[in-house]
Each structure stands twice: as structure tokens, then as C-alpha cells.
Amino acid sequence: MNWFRSVCLLFLCACDAPGVAKMDFRRTPPAGATGGTWVAKFGAQAITDAELAARFAEMNPYARARFQTVEQRRDYVEGLVRFELLAQEAVRRNLHNDPEVIEAARRVMVQQLLKKELDEGSGGVTDAQVAAYYQAHTSDYVKPAMTRLSHIAFKKEDRAIAEDILAKAKALAPLDAAGFGKLARETSQDERTRELDGDMRFLSDEELSTQYGPELAAAAASLVRVGDLAPALIETPKALHVVKLQGRQLALNLSVDQAKPSIQQLLANESKQERFRALMDRLKKDAHLELNESSLAAMVVDPKAPAVPSTAPSPGFIPAPPSTK
Numbered sequence: 284m285n286w287f288r289s290v291c292l293l294f295l296c297a298c299d300a301p302g303v304a305k306m307d308f309r310r311t312p313p314a315g316a317t318g319g320t321w322v323a324k325f326g327a328q329a330i331t332d333a334e335l336a337a338r339f340a341e342m343n344p345y346a347r348a349r350f351q352t353v354e355q356r357r358d359y360v361e362g363l364v365r366f367e368l369l370a371q372e373a374v375r376r377n378l379h380n381d382p383e384v385i386e387a388a389r390r391v392m393v394q395q396l397l398k399k400e401l402d403e404g405s406g407g408v409t410d411a412q413v414a415a416y417y418q419a420h421t422s423d424y425v426k427p428a429m430t431r432l433s434h435i436a437f438k439k440e441d442r443a444i445a446e447d448i449l450a451k452a453k454a455l456a457p458l459d460a461a462g463f464g465k466l467a468r469e470t471s472q473d474e475r476t477r478e479l480d481g482d483m484r485f486l487s488d489e490e491l492s493t494q495y496g497p498e499l500a501a502a503a504a505s506l507v508r509v510g511d512l513a514p515a516l517i518e519t520p521k522a523l524h525v526v527k528l529q530g531r532q533l534a535l536n537l538s539v540d541q542a543k544p545s546i547q548q549l550l551a552n553e554s555k556q557e558r559f560r561a562l563m564d565r566l567k568k569d570a571h572l573e574l575n576e577s578s579l580a581a582m583v584v585d586p587k588a589p590a591v592p593s594t595a596p597s598p599g600f601i602p603a604p605p606s607t608k
Contacts, residue, residue, distance in 0.1 A: 306388065308374055310367060313337035323360050326371070330363060386596035393599060400562055401555045408547045408554070416546050417539040424537040429485040430503045431530040435466055436473035436522045444470070445516055445523040452525050457510030463527055473522070485532055495519055502526050556604035 312334045319333025335356070339347050350356050378384055417424065435452070437445040448470050455462040464480025471477040483495075491500040496519030506513065506528035513526040 306379065308370055308379060313341065323364055325364055325368065328367065330360060335360070383596045386599070390599050393601070397559070401558050408550045410543075412550055413543050413546045414539055416550060417542055424535065424542045426532075426535040427487040427489070428534040429487055429532040430491065430528070431485045431532075432483045432491075432499070432503055433460070433463055433467065433481040433527045433529050434473070434476065434483060434499075435463075435471040435481055435525040436476075437470075437524075438472055439518070439523055441472070442516070442523060445525065449516055449525045452512055452527070453514075457508070457512070460510075460529065466525075481527075482529070485530070495524075496521070499524060499526065503528070559604055 310328065316331070316334040316337040319331035319336075321329040321331050322335060323330045339350060350359055373379065435445075435448055437448075448466055452463060452466060460480075464482075467481030468477060471481055473481075476483055486494065488500045488503070491503060498517055498519045502513050502517045502524075503526070506526075509528055509530055511528045513524075517524040517526050
């Protein structure tokens with residue numbers, strides 16, 4: 284999730300009252316871009332060739348290739364000047380105190396805070412942490428091939444009924460899962476799968492053999508395409524089965540090095556969520572947060588009432604991170 288975006292706002296000082304601050308809307312040149320010869324002057328400000336060189340250095344080679352001529356560099360400088368002149372005019376018109384501008388600044392300020400708290404200085408995920416997670420979750424990265432079957436099961440003494448249902452299943456289009464599911468729901472004698480339209484979920488060959496019999500595992504291996512129907516009843520020690528292939532999953536066998544990128548991302552996200560919770564717990568405690576549950580319970584929110592015109596910018600909102608428990 285991309286929570287953050289760059290901005291050119293510099294918050295200079297905060298007053299004693301919480302939430303009250305002064306903002307400096309002047310340009311912020313790149314760090315180290317001092318000295319040089321001016322290439323544009325306007326009011327009390329100037330853009331220098333040193334600043335331009337720093338700006339171009341920050342661009343990727345493809346973007347930088349667009350500024351090889353004097354005319355292209357002039358267009359770039361004039362674009363910077365246009366923005367600065369408009370920003371200055373906005374301040375002169377007191378738009379920096381406009382509620383929407385303030386709310387936008389507050390949102391970006393919160394994003395910057397979260398970036399510093401959750402992204403910077405986290406130390407990253409170590410190889411030892413990756414190895415420990417892989418060891419604890421090996422089954423997520425090493426899995427046998429899996430087959431998903433649907434079946435309609437009958438007692439052995441009901442072979443005639445089973446043969447009749449097999450004939451009806453053969454009359455269906457190969458990919459008519461709904462039709463096969465209807466037959467299973469209405470006629471199957473397997474209580475475990477009947478309400479699931481005969482769906483046996485994904486099972487390995489070992490699981491198929493253990494739960495239903497090796498005959499069913501062998502039948503699964505003979506089915507090639509999704510929608511294939513076993514041409515005859517499959518007889519196991521306990522039942523007769525009409526069997527249809529619904530899907531396959533290839534075996535998965537990732538080493539710890541192959542799984543490392545995804546594990547690093549997962550652990551980094553978990554660490555970020557924990558640091559966010561710790562930050563919010565501290566801020567709530569310091570602010571002596573209280574919630575009036577009785578007032579919240581007494582409110583009536585009518586979902587059918589028409590929306591009224593907005594009189595202020597929408598408030599910022601930060602959802603809680605997903606629970607790791």
C-alpha cells in the first residue's frame with residue numbers, strides 16, 4: 284500500500300496550542316544546491332543553474348533526455364516560475380488559510396509523520412527472521428500437487444441408481460458445474476459433500492487415498508482437462524462414485540531463498556502495523572482519549588436520508604491496520 288507522497292511544505296514552528304502551526308510556503312531547493320549563477324529572478328527569489336543541475340540529476344535518464352536544448356531548459360524554468368508565482372499569489376489572497384488548503388496540508392503532514400515513524404529507521408527484516416518464519420510456515424511454501432474433484436457417492440447396493448446418475452452426468456456439458464452440482468445435491472449419499480454440490484475441495488493424492496481410497500486417487504490421475512468425467516463408476520471399499528475433475532494445483536517447492544522476497548514484505552508489513560499500534564496507543568494515552576459509548580449508541584444514522592451540501596472539507600480518516608491475532 285502506498286501511504287505517502289512527497290510535498291514541498293516546510294513546517295517551521297508550532298505554537299503552544301496543540302494543532303496550531305506556522306507554515307512557510309516558499310520554495311525548498313534540493314539539499315546542497317547552493318551558489319551558482321541565476322537563470323531566473325522574480326521578486327526576492329531566484330532559480331540558479333546549481334538548483335537546475337540538482338533537479339536534473341534527480342530525474343531518471345529518460346526524463347533527463349528531454350532537456351538537452353536551451354529551449355527545453357527554458358520551458359522547464361518557466362514552468363517552475365509559473366508555479367511559484369501562482370503560489371505567491373495564492374498566499375497574497377490568504378488562500379493558505381482556506382479550510383480545504385489547511386485540510387490538505389494536515390493530511391500530507393500525517394502522511395509524512397507515518398512515513399518517518401513506520402518506514403524510516405525500521406532496520407529492515409533480517410535473514411534470521413526470514414528463516415524463522417519460513418521454518419514455522421514451511422507448509423505455505425512446500426506443498427504437494429492438489430486435485431479438486433466433485434463426486435456423487437452411493438452405497439454399493441445402489442449400483443443401479445448410481446449408473447443412472449452417471450448417465451445423466453454424461454449428458455451434461457463438460458463445464459456445466461451447476462448441473463453436476465444439482466445432481467450431487469439431490470442424489471448424493473455422502474453427507475460431507477452433498478451440501479457443497481459434491482465439491483471435495485483440493486486434496487493431495489495421499490489425502491484422497493486416506494479419506495476415500497486409492498481407487499479415487501487413481502481415477503483423479505486419469506482425468507486430464509477440467510470438466511472431464513470418469514467414464515465409469517469408481518468403486519472404493521466404502522462406496523460407488525461418479526467423479527468429475529474441477530481443478531488442479533501444481534506442486535509447490537520453494538526454498539527459503541526463493542520465498543525470501545515475499546516473506547520480507549510480509550514481515551515488514553507486520554512490523555509496520557505493530558509500530559503503528561504502538562504509536563497510536565502512546566498518543567491516545569498522552570491525550571487521555573475518552574469515548575462516550577452511550578452517546579454513540581443513542582445516535583440514529585438514517586441510510587435513506589438525502590445528503591446535505593458539504594460545509595467543510597471531509598475530515599481525515601486513518602483506518603486501523605488489520606489484526607494479526
